[in-house]
Amino acid sequence: MSLRDQESFLSNIHPFEVLNGEEMNLCIRNMDIAYYPKDTTILSPEKNSTHFFIIIKGTVHEITSEDQMVMDFHQEDSFDANSLIYGECKNNFIVKEDLICYELEKKTFLSLIENNTKFKEFFLNNLVSKLQNLKEKKYTSELSSFMIAKVSDTVTHEPCIVQSGTKLIDAIESSIKFNTSTIIVEKDGKYGIITDSLLKMKVLLEGRTLTIPVDDIAIFPLLTVNKDDYLFDAFSILIKKNIKRVGVVDNRGNMLGILEQIDVLSHFANHTYVVDSKIKKASNIKDLKQASIELINTITILNAKGVKVNHISNLIGQLNTKVYKKLYGLIIPKELQNDACLVVMGSEGRNEQIIKTDQDNALIIKDGVDVEQYRPYMEEVTRTLIDFGYPPCEGNIMVSNPFWCKSFQAYTDETKKWIEAPDMQNYMDLAIFFDSFAVAGDKELLIKLKDDLFNKLHDQDVFMAYFAKATLAFDTPNIIANFMTKTHYIDIKKTGIFPIVQGIRSLALRERIRETTTVKRIKILERRKVLESSMANELLEAFDILCTLRLKSQLLKLQENKKINNEIDTHSLGKIERDLLKDSFKIVIDFKKFITYTFRIDKIS
Template identity: 25%
Template structure:
């Protein structure tokens, strides 16, 4: 007799990871033992410090708050929605609960039996890899850093070199092979034709049985020990050292050192008893280690030409893709890629300076604005930059400005060749409107702040997020102090910024459907930048300015700082920080997948899980906009 309840449970589980990695029969076996739990708002499922039980959990409907006790009250560190799993500590560590789980709203929860799950997932490395990486890098949980140091310490990187070691090793997927009946002469000709220094000997079932290298030919043939027509089986090194497909760089290095070999045969199950699927060489390891931040930054410093800088920046895209595939925390990815982008810009400036007829007449500063100014530029985007130079006598101003405009044209041209498109609105240092003396820049910002209008608000959203990339820090300190001193004397400017920050409504319509573009080339596509990221970016900016937060331009760092100085709103700010990082990661993955900026998304290409995750990220947008409306009394402003 069919168990219709178990089948319905199975049909729900199979939509979400890691259950989507199990076959239907094993999933049904789990579903038959699932405990269905109904919780009213406020009901507690398990408490912090309680002994672990025999289940972990998945939200069927509703939402579950995970809270951490502090000195005063319960601090919400994450909220699990439909399809999310939680309470996995008994599964991975068999330790008492470190958090309290309670119903954030009326909810239905599935209790997944750990014993049945482990039996069903036995020998399924993908399931456990998912659990480890998903929970070790879940940035939504404010306590993640502390937790991962205890539970997942062997899986998380601590520095650039560790990250390189943490990556999956890239191996040759179509290795050059010969059969056991081949002669050495034929094998050598094959090696020569393919310009490689080794060949794998395989049997009739494609299993690797030996390897021949250039060293074998030199030591055994050139010395006369064997004739050139000898069978490969007479001189091959056997048995070969094998490994599985998903080994890390660190694991590969250890195996090569342990066995004193320079080649690993990658087989279907990792043993000599299965089919050969690839070869990993010592050279492959060196290439993997070379594609890390430290090596890339060294290459940038040594680069002599713009063409070389472009190839290096493309390496950074590969690094970015690897980081995302390895579930490296997005906050770390943003930091690394931002440093690379700034280093690329610095080197472009250094290459441009000798092209000028004379050294710079006065000190100057090159500013990145927009996304690079916020240190959030992951993919190639258009340029936003500005230049500030020291004050000069009025009679020398035009000549000095002309010098820096010419320099800026060289720099922006180089950045364009590297892959950063020219700004369509010409908001670049090569435009005299954005290439000024420090006094002119001070006057410009004062004018925007004290005489605000729609254009001033638009420009402020770009130029208030600046970051010194090259040149005089002193000039920028002067500019920053002027901005914040002027803000203290303006009541209406922050209100206008706040009004601008709430002009974009929630990305979801009345019936929780995505709001897509209605016309044009992007019709029916979802604009994740304008509808998802920009409301969070704009809100963080105006709140940071109103709180006189200096030196922090990055959006998620702004929210983290706000959470620190406004503990009453800590939960909201931390959820905004999480949402921004999650949306940034999603946009970047889409951009890499489709070779675009990731700005516009075809919702039909998304899975149900991806859509649910997106919707969860949109929740803080509505809350932060309500906060701005109340805080800046926006109802009194004309619309």
């Protein structure tokens, strides 16, 4: 290789691209090409490293003293920084395919560590920082202001703040001076809001005078966001709560301004709002179908703009909820709507189904109400959702199935059976039901059912151990050894996503956590000290990476008119994506060990 070729090769190896020209030249001057035949032990606990290795061609396996493979290294991979930095090699590095590699002298490598902060941070930071570093390099070119914009980056309007007890007419005069139609009322350090529509409804229509105190009509509390929050999160709140404005506060809770929905829309200029508006305005099934179909375009646009998969699933989940709620109102007669509760379950209940892969839903009906009168409407709901593009559930977990359309008492009898006579089907049904989220009707029915479930699980340690055991149901690769072979498809849901979801779900069930999304459950478990911060952060990073890779694969299949599934083609992954996947699987494997220990799974048959 020429010097130019060497520099080009190194520049594509992270984090060597952060080196300046002088540092890159230093590398090239102190780097040689070496060859090692198959089965050579390059490093071991008895044979510490004198070089940093960068693979040009071939394969190296890292193997523990117990003969467990922990990593395989291929073209453009590098090893072993740890033995150079810490002066010891813990595992054996054995050549499995004839190896051609660069060897960078230890002295030079440590000099780069000492003099280049970014280079140092990559090798010395924890796994979470490494993952974030890799993701930043991978997706920086794909990012836009859509993803990284903060609330402080867009237009906020100076707030017209009046104190509690102010006469309404004085408050209106003040708002005119501020040239705003929004009045903020401050009371005991908290904020409320008065809008034009509120003045019409509470004053004009009710014939009240303008001398009343603002407290009489102000709505408390005013929803707020922090100035440092992501603008996309603020947009999600506006969509979820169906409101037109939120307050903007600083880290001390002081009111800084008002963020209007129209300003967020003008900043993003995407068609998410269009879809939301179409759902709201839909007066028949045909119009609602059109709005639902456009969700795929929304997903594609958000993904192309570099929006995090967690944000996409959150927003799409909220829009899906609105589709379900609108459909419920269009199909079920008004006199029956408040005697039942429509719920979504599984990945839909967790807000984690982005692409429409199937439907998991159920109906809870008040005791004493005739269940049979709902059945034809539930069959119509299922047929309509299929027509909307929500595939039928292969396990028939849908409201058209009588098992998932029954009375409150019937569900309490069912949950008792799940716990007292558990089998694999009952464990699965419980897991799906625990992730349920109410979308329409009387939501108290679901709340009470979960209260009943939590009470039944008191002191059920053996049951919880078996429930958590499902976390181990599928093998997670401890290496990605098939990147360069014919077998290169991995079911990323079974190997990575499901173990995180099920393990976290088991902890959440034991802790009586009502939140359904995996990300929020992790954060709650961290606050409760069930998960250490380091593990929680690693799980959040791994879950984001795995879901992102799955979404990328699914969108590609959509474009190619292929069947949507959870398989990813590892041959299509770039070097950094392979590294992200490898490190994510390492996190999943460690989490499985934690779940095994926490629930004493090794003590049950």
